[in-house]
Amino acid sequence: MDLAENPEACVRFDRHAVYLGTPGGRQDCPARLRGRTEALLIQPATAARSAVTENRTARTYRATADRITVTAAYGDDRGSIQRILRSAGLPVAAPETEQTAVAPVPADATSFRGEGFDACTAPSQSAMDAWRDASDYGAIGIYIGGLNRACAQPKLTAAWVRTQYANGWRFFPLYVGRQPSSDGGSCGGGCASITDPVPQGTAAADDAAKQAAALGLGKGSVIYNDLEHYTRGSTVTARVLAYIEAYTERLHQLGYRSGAYGSVSSLITDLVANVKTITPPDVIHFARWNGESTLTDPSIPAKLWADHQRIHQYVGDTTETHGGVKISIDRNRLDVD
Known part of the structure; x- marks a missing residue:
């Protein structure tokens, strides 16, 4: 797809595609996309040398060559992406380390009480300014x-x-790692699922902290692990709880706080039922699309996550226009210190 001819096209890595050009400032992305397969984004650049980085946890290559930058996502077929990059003379055999931490913004960056929204892709500066004002x-x-x-x-x-x-603005950073099932929630059959929960939860925390630090979100920030809806049961529940506990414990070791996003009918119910037997997340981000901007829910006892430790996603996959700028979003009410 030529992005110059389609400036509002959503650049997405959950379906096979090749995108050419610079993504538009106002991509028309659905609010809720999940999954990963083989896809390429090829943008113009001014790179002086060829270089490749790879994030094995996130299954992504980033490469620079003469006048181009390539972002290459892969699902199960890493080899195809490697062959494409090799054909362009890029050194995939020895990828470099991804970007490192930068100077952090102040520690209250993930603290907020009030209304928030999430969007699949970060909006342009003009869009953020319009929404801030309007x-x-x-x-x-x-x-x-x-x-x-x-x-x-x-x-x-x-x-x-x-x-x-x-x-x-303040932030609630979301990390979309492995999921309870390949077809739960917004996955549509395209998500990599949890198979070995403790090492995978630990690896997710390592990568989440690394990505947060590279954006300037330092220690003490809350990073929310996005776990889409699933059918509760002994096997899947055990996997999910072991995964989120490993994620939480590793984030604590790294100096970050753990958040968990999920439906009140799956993840949140499982967390409430097992809160005394696992290391629970510090903050819950619970989804109940009832249109009510509140922080209480019948499924969550008032004594749990009671000290400014909740976000309620109360409307999902809606479109709003503010200051003349339209964005597809989910609506949230936050109370996080």
């Missing part, structure tokens, strides 16, 4: 990584985070 929102959910993050993030950089913070 909407009631003060926080934004940003999808910082994970092998099931479907939307490209051309705007999401450390500079973008610093600018939004300076403009008064």
Whole structure:
């Protein structure tokens, strides 16, 4: 797809595609995309040398060559992506280390009380400015990584985070790692699922902390592991709880706080039932699309996650226009310190 001819096209990695050009500033992305397969984004650049980085946890290559930058996602067919990159003379045999931490924004970057929204891809600066002036929102959910993050993030950089913070925005960072099942929630059969929960949860935490630090979200920040809806049961529940516990414990070791996103009818119910037997997440981000901007729910006892430790996603997959800018979003009510 030629992005110059389709400036509002959503660059997404959950379906096979080749995107040519620079993603538009106002991509028309659905609010809820999950999954990962083989796809390429090829953009113009001014790189002086050929280089390749790979994130095995997120199943993504990033490569630079003469006048181009390539973002190459893969699902089960890493070999095909390697062959494509090799054909362009890129050194996939010895990929370099991904970007490292940058100077963090202040520690309250993930603290907020009030209305927030999340969007599949980080909006352009003009869109953020329009919504800051014309909407009631003060926080934004940003999808910082994970092998099931479907939307490209051309705007999401450390500079973008610093600018939004300076403009008064706060953040709830979401990491879309392995899922309870391949077809749950927004996955549609395309998500990599949890198979070995403890090492996979630990690896997700390592990568989530790394991605957060590269964006300037430092220690003490909350990073929410996005776990889509699933059918509860002994095997899947055990896998999910072991995964989120490993994720939480590793984030704590790295100096971050753990958040968990999920439906009240699956993840949240399982967490409530097992809160005394596992290391629970520090903050819950619960989905119940009842249209009510509240922080209580019949499935969550008032004494649990009671100290400014909740986000309620109360409307999903809707479109709003503020300041003349339309974005597909989920609506959330936050109370996080």
